[in-house]
Amino acid sequence: MAKHHVHTTINGDPIELLCDTSETLLDVLRNQLNMTGTKEGCSTGDCGACSVTVDGRLVCSCLMLGVEANGKQIGTIEGLATGDKLHPLQQKFLEHAALQCGVCTPGFLVASKALLEKNPDPTETEVRYWLAGNLCRCTGYDKIVRAVMDAAHEMRSA
Amino acid sequence: MRYETPDTAEKASQMLAADTGHARILAGGTDLLVQIKTDVLDPSVIIDIKRIGEMRKVTSDATHFKIGAAVTGAELKEHDALRAAWPGIVEAANLIGSTQVQGRATLGGNLCNGSPAADSVPALIAAGARAQIVGPNGRRELPVEDVMIGVRKLALSKGEIIVSFTVPVRPKHGGDAYLRFIPRTEMDIAVVGCGVALVLDASGTCTAARLSLGAVAERPLLVADAAKALIGTKVDAKALDAAAAAASAACRPIDDKRGTKEFRVKVAAVLARRTIQIALDRAQGKSAPAGALGNTGAKH
Numbered sequence: 001m002a003k004h005h006v007h008t009t010i011n012g013d014p015i016e017l018l019c020d021t022s023e024t025l026l027d028v029l030r031n032q033l034n035m036t037g038t039k040e041g042c043s044t045g046d047c048g049a050c051s052v053t054v055d056g057r058l059v060c061s062c063l064m065l066g067v068e069a070n071g072k073q074i075g076t077i078e079g080l081a082t083g084d085k086l087h088p089l090q091q092k093f094l095e096h097a098a099l100q101c102g103v104c105t106p107g108f109l110v111a112s113k114a115l116l117e118k119n120p121d122p123t124e125t126e127v128r129y130w131l132a133g134n135l136c137r138c139t140g141y142d143k144i145v146r147a148v149m150d151a152a153h154e155m156r157s158a
Numbered sequence: 159m160r161y162e163t164p165d166t167a168e169k170a171s172q173m174l175a176a177d178t179g180h181a182r183i184l185a186g187g188t189d190l191l192v193q194i195k196t197d198v199l200d201p202s203v204i205i206d207i208k209r210i211g212e213m214r215k216v217t218s219d220a221t222h223f224k225i226g227a228a229v230t231g232a233e234l235k236e237h238d239a240l241r242a243a244w245p246g247i248v249e250a251a252n253l254i255g256s257t258q259v260q261g262r263a264t265l266g267g268n269l270c271n272g273s274p275a276a277d278s279v280p281a282l283i284a285a286g287a288r289a290q291i292v293g294p295n296g297r298r299e300l301p302v303e304d305v306m307i308g309v310r311k312l313a314l315s316k317g318e319i320i321v322s323f324t325v326p327v328r329p330k331h332g333g334d335a336y337l338r339f340i341p342r343t344e345m346d347i348a349v350v351g352c353g354v355a356l357v358l359d360a361s362g363t364c365t366a367a368r369l370s371l372g373a374v375a376e377r378p379l380l381v382a383d384a385a386k387a388l389i390g391t392k393v394d395a396k397a398l399d400a401a402a403a404a405a406s407a408a409c410r411p412i413d414d415k416r417g418t419k420e421f422r423v424k425v426a427a428v429l430a431r432r433t434i435q436i437a438l439d440r441a442q443g444k445s446a447p448a449g450a451l452g453n454t455g456a457k458h
Binding site for chain 2: 114133
């Protein structure tokens with residue numbers, strides 16, 4: 001069967017691509033577009049490493065078909081920094097040492113950005129529940145939560 | 159594997175009916191894509207129903223809400239009128255998976271996936287929701303408790319799809335709630351789930367009640383005896399005892415890694431009591447205490 005011709009927008013850039021029905025959005029991002037910032041963890045929607053936004057809504061890109069991206073606005077980790085200038089969340093993750101191996105980090109950053117766009121002043125409890133679908137096996141989460149709270153504070157004062 | 163995007167329920171139904179292989183409907187995909195990935199399913203065609211307008215919106219009139227079967231949990235949570243009328247349904251839907259899963263998962267998918275532990279189903283059953291179905295022979299409706307007939311088995315014929323759920327507008331002095339027990343505080347599957355809806359008269363006597371249990375049988379249960387124990391009472395301690403006992407008596411669970419039969423039977427009574435209390439508080443216009451809602455895991 002012929003591949004699907006998909007017109008989508010990724011981090012603001014119009015993108016055209018061809019994909020099979022069976023390819024997930026994660027497969028398309030990593031294998032076709034070489035956007036390998038989005039990580040593959042469990043591939044079953046449990047770990048959040050592949051988090052992206054679709055029309056502003058946080059989703060796991062492993063649980064969405066590539067062809068479903070047609071006509072959608074996709075946001076990935078590659079869209080966080082502006083040139084060489086890190087997003088406040090990225091800067092705070094560095095300052096708080098909120099990562100070790102780093103595989104979960106793009107997912108946490110994308111998820112945290114989606115939270116702060118919806119709720120610029122979250123409580124710690126809200127941060128923890130929002131990020132419950134992002135697993136980290138290195139940090140014990142505390143540093144991540146502190147980095148998000150600190151970034152939120154800084155972004156509110158900006 | 160083909161991929162189709164019909165724009166009406168009738169076209170989707172025709173595609174399903176015409177398929178001779180293993181057609182599957184794609185709504186949020188949070189179960190379907192996992193089943194494809196793990197080789198449980200190998201569909202011949204995927205029918206993406208998210209371009210069907212009536213399946214993607216919540217509407218209301220003087221008597222009912224109509225909730226599209228492909229509206230996501232995150233969208234339900236943002237619908238203020240529905241959340242005010244049926245908080246139990248919205249909270250139950252928002253216990254399914256993570257924030258990421260909420261961005262995609264739907265009520266129609268939660269029901270049609272056919273798991274007895276589906277969180278939103280006991281809440282829908284308690285609310286008296288009716289599934290609106292489109293099929294090759296036109297439209298029909300079924301009470302939600304009659305849709306699932308066993309594990310992964312539905313009372314839908316070939317070509318039939320659920321397009322929406324209708325629930326009445328919130329009755330005066332009515333309230334609903336859903337609680338589940340999980341060993342964690344988030345991201346888990348119900349060991350027992352309980353949905354309750356009840357209505358009081360002006361004097362505070364219960365005039366209508368529905369209680370539904372999930373994960374204690376091969377399908378979600380509507381427990382008529384628990385409702386009988388509440389109707390005609392002031393939902394006092396004695397009525398709560400009787401309803402809790404009826405909830406336990408209705409269970410016919412399995413042992414599995416999440417809990418034993420004995421544990422599930424006991425927890426069903428505990429959850430029934432707590433869920434009724436929250437529904438009662440809501441019916442009386444009291445707000446539930448913070449932290450009391452949703453999961454009753456290790457933190458409580």
